Amino acid sequence: VYGLNIGEPDTAPPEVFYEGLRKAEHQPVPYEAAAGFPPLRDAWASWLNRSLKIDTRPDDFLVTTGASEALIFSFLTCCDAGDEILVLDPTYANFAGFAAMADVRLKPIELAFDDGFEFPPVAALASEAGPQTRAVLLCHPNNPTGAVPTAQQLQDILSFCESRNIMLIVDETYRELVFDGRQPLSILQIHPDHPGVIVIDSLSKQFSLCGARVGFVYSANQAILEAMDTLAQCRLAAPSLAQRASAHMLQHLPSGFSEKRAIEFEARRDALVQPLANHPNVDVHNPAGGFYAMVRLPVENAADFAAFLLTDYHVDGCTVQVAPAEGFFVAPGLGRDLVRVAFVCPPEELTAAAQILSSGLDAYQER
Numbered sequence: 001v002y003g004l005n006i007g008e009p010d011t012a013p014p015e016v017f018y019e020g021l022r023k024a025e026h027q028p029v030p031y032e033a034a035a036g037f038p039p040l041r042d043a044w045a046s047w048l049n050r051s052l053k054i055d056t057r058p059d060d061f062l063v064t065t066g067a068s069e070a071l072i073f074s075f076l077t078c079c080d081a082g083d084e085i086l087v088l089d090p091t092y093a094n095f096a097g098f099a100a101m102a103d104v105r106l107k108p109i110e111l112a113f114d115d116g117f118e119f120p121p122v123a124a125l126a127s128e129a130g131p132q133t134r135a136v137l138l139c140h141p142n143n144p145t146g147a148v149p150t151a152q153q154l155q156d157i158l159s160f161c162e163s164r165n166i167m168l169i170v171d172e173t174y175r176e177l178v179f180d181g182r183q184p185l186s187i188l189q190i191h192p193d194h195p196g197v198i199v200i201d202s203l204s205k206q207f208s209l210c211g212a213r214v215g216f217v218y219s220a221n222q223a224i225l226e227a228m229d230t231l232a233q234c235r236l237a238a239p240s241l242a243q244r245a246s247a248h249m250l251q252h253l254p255s256g257f258s259e260k261r262a263i264e265f266e267a268r269r270d271a272l273v274q275p276l277a278n279h280p281n282v283d284v285h286n287p288a289g290g291f292y293a294m295v296r297l298p299v300e301n302a303a304d305f306a307a308f309l310l311t312d313y314h315v316d317g318c319t320v321q322v323a324p325a326e327g328f329f330v331a332p333g334l335g336r337d338l339v340r341v342a343f344v345c346p347p348e349e350l351t352a353a354a355q356i357l358s359s360g361l362d363a364y365q366e367r
C-alpha cells in the first residue's frame with residue numbers, strides 16, 4: 001500500500017542528529033528547563049536568523065513537544081473558554097483537537113478549490129470576526145492545500161488583526177518547503193518583534209524528525225511568553241534526548257540542507273501531481289509548498305472511494321491509501337469530493353501510486 005495519507009516523510013534526518021544523540025550516551029537523561037534546553041534555543045535562533053535574515057533572540061522562543069504543544073499553549077494563552085479563533089478552511093485537522101482541549105471555537109473562513117485555496121481577503125476575515133474572536137490562525141504553506149500567501153497578503157492580515165486588537169498565530173511548520181523558485185517566507189521578516197504575533201515551528205517535517213517531538217513557539221510579547229512559560233512549567237519539560245540531539249544537529253547542519261530538501265520535494269510533487277493531472281476527470285492543484293496536494297474527484301463520497309482502493313482494488317497486489325479531505329474542513333459537509341495526497345515517498349513510487357489512483361477511479365466509476 002503506497003501510503004499517501006499521512007504527512008510523515010520517509011527521508012532520514014541529517015546524520016548530525018544521530019551524532020548528537022550518541023554524544024548524550026551514558027549520561028543522565030534529565031528534565032530539561034521548562035522553556036527548553038538553552039543550547040537548543042541558541043542554535044534555533046541562530047539557524048532561523050541565518051536562514052531568514054532576521055534578528056530573533058533565544059529568549060523569544062520556548063521549546064515545545066512539537067508544534068502541537070506550541071499550538072495548545074497558544075490557544076490557552078490567547079483565549080478564555082468559549083472564545084473564538086478564525087481559521088482557514090480547509091486547514092490542518094488537528095487544530096480542531098487543540099481547540100477542543102482549550103475549549104475554543106474555530107470559526108472557518110471558507111477557501112475555494114477553484115481559486116487554488118488562495119489566502120482570503122481581509123473582507124472575509126472581517127465578516128466572520130465577532131466580539132469573542134481573539135486570534136486569526138494561519139498555516140503556510142497550508143496543510144492540506146499547499147497554498148502559500150504573498151508577503152502583502154500576510155501584511156494585510158496582520159494589519160487587520162491590529163485593527164481588531166486580536167492576535168495573529170502563524171503556523172510555519174512547512175516554511176522551508178517551498179517550490180518553483182520561491183524563498184521561505186516568515187511573518188517575522190515582515191514584522192519582527194510584533195507583540196501581536198505568535199509563530200509556531202517544528203523540526204518534524206523540515207528535518208524528518210516527526211517522532212523527536214521538538215517544536216518551538218515564538219513571541220516578542222513578554223506577557224505571552226510568561227503565560228506560556230507557566231504552562232511549560234506545568235508539563236515539566238519537552239523530551240530531553242531529542243532536544244540535545246537537535247541542538248547538535250542545528251549547530252552542525254550541512255550548508256544548503258533546506259534548499260536541497262525543497263528541490264527534492266518539488267521533484268516528488270511533480271512525480272505525483274503531473275500524472276494525476278493527466279486524468280481527464282481529476283482536478284488537482286500544483287502546490288506551491290508543503291508536501292500535500294488536494295485532488296478533486298468525480299465522486300460523491302471520497303471516503304467511500306478511499307475505502308474501495310484499500311479493500312476492492314489493486315494493481316499487481318499494490319494499492320494506494322489517501323486521506324478523505326472532509327476531515328480537513330471545519331464547516332460541516334464540505335470537501336466530500338476531495339482527497340488529500342502526501343508526497344512523502346520516492347518519485348517512482350509516487351508516479352506508480354498516481355497511476356493506481358487513476359485506474360482505481362476508472363474501476364470505481366465503472367462498478
Ligand SMILES: Cc1ncc(COP(=O)(O)O)c(C=O)c1O
Binds near residue numbers: 069204
Ligand atoms: C500544519 C501543522 N501544524 C502542526 C503539525 C504538528 O506538528 P508536530 O509534529 O511538530 O507536533 C502538523 C503535522 O502534520 C501540521 O501539518
